[in-house]
């Protein structure tokens with residue numbers, strides 16, 4: 001099923017993944033639920049206390 005890379009449905013799937021990532025924004029465990037972590041390419045970080053959380057390499061996205 002990995003051969004379906006060029007199909008439009010595949011890119012649509014990635015869009016959903018991206019949206020999901022945005023919706024489930026990480027909050028800082030140190031500052032509390034009101035503080036969101038800034039999203040970076042491979043990690044999240046808190047601007048208040050500097051807490052950093054690395055993303056798990058589940059969905060590796062390529063920015064084009």
Ligand SMILES: [Zn+2]
Nearest residue numbers: 028031046049
């Ligand atoms: Zn924090």
